[in-house]
Amino acid sequence: LAKTTQPISMDSYEGQEVNITCSHNNIATNDYITWYQQFPSQGPRFIIQGYKTKVTNEVASLFIPADRKSSTLSLPRVSLSDTAVYYCLVASGTYKYIFGTGTRLKVLA
Amino acid sequence: GAGVSQSPSNKVTEKGKDVELRCDPISGHTALYWYRQSLGQGLEFLIYFQGNSAPDKSGLPSDRFSAERTGGSVSTLTIQRTQQEDSAVYLCASRYMGQETQYFGPGTRLLVL
Numbered sequence: 001l002a003k004t005t006q007p008i009s010m011d012s013y014e015g016q017e018v019n020i021t022c023s024h025n026n027i028a029t030n031d032y033i034t035w036y037q038q039f040p041s042q043g044p045r046f047i048i049q050g051y052k053t054k055v056t057n058e059v060a061s062l063f064i065p066a067d068r069k070s071s072t073l074s075l076p077r078v079s080l081s082d083t084a085v086y087y088c089l090v091a092s093g094t095y096k097y098i099f100g101t102g103t104r105l106k107v108l109a
Numbered sequence: 110g111a112g113v114s115q116s117p118s119n120k121v122t123e124k125g126k127d128v129e130l131r132c133d134p135i136s137g138h139t140a141l142y143w144y145r146q147s148l149g150q151g152l153e154f155l156i157y158f159q160g161n162s163a164p165d166k167s168g169l170p171s172d173r174f175s176a177e178r179t180g181g182s183v184s185t186l187t188i189q190r191t192q193q194e195d196s197a198v199y200l201c202a203s204r205y206m207g208q209e210t211q212y213f214g215p216g217t218r219l220l221v222l
Contacts, residue, residue: 099144
């Protein structure tokens with residue numbers, strides 16, 4: 001099974017760009033990488049998804065190198081409301097879905 | 110439209126009792142997932158349904174755990190003879206076929222005394 005690892009925590013200041021990297025070895029060839037945001041006492045919420053290279057939406061960018069063994073979530077100009085836990089998700093083999101260990105982001109004023 | 114709903118939102122039970130957790134996925138979503146999140150921990154994958162079928166049940170923590178899905182819609186996760194280590198938030202997610210995004214419910218917080 002794939003093992004996904006992320007930094008445990010990160011601190012940032014408002015207005016800065018934050019980059020969170022997830023390492024995922026043994027990712028399956030056809031599987032996507034998805035990032036979720038989770039606030040306390042809530043279920044995870046979808047942020048962005050990609051397969052390779054770069055994907056950008058209105059809230060984030062996702063960078064995936066050619067070997068796809070890692071991915072980096074980029075949050076531009078974070079605000080206090082971005083304080084949350086961020087998880088990467090990859091499918092691992094058939095019918096198994098492995099979340100990363102989660103990165104607790106704290107945005108400081 | 111309505112999102113994924115789960116019931117009950119909170120459940121307190123005594124060790125040794127059976128509990129049943131329910132998930133109502135988004136209408137039309139054929140894939141359904143169960144995860145477990147222990148206090149302060151990450152998300153642990155339990156089981157995946159495509160329609161009413163679960164191809165691989167090896168993610169369930171023990172034989173006290175079982176899950177079923179009927180009519181391609183509602184799913185129940187049953188824990189028999191609950192133990193204190195079963196205390197966690199149980200999250201359900203659903204996905205539309207052809208898309209990769211999972212939509213999560215609010216979870217059921219289970220406390221086994």
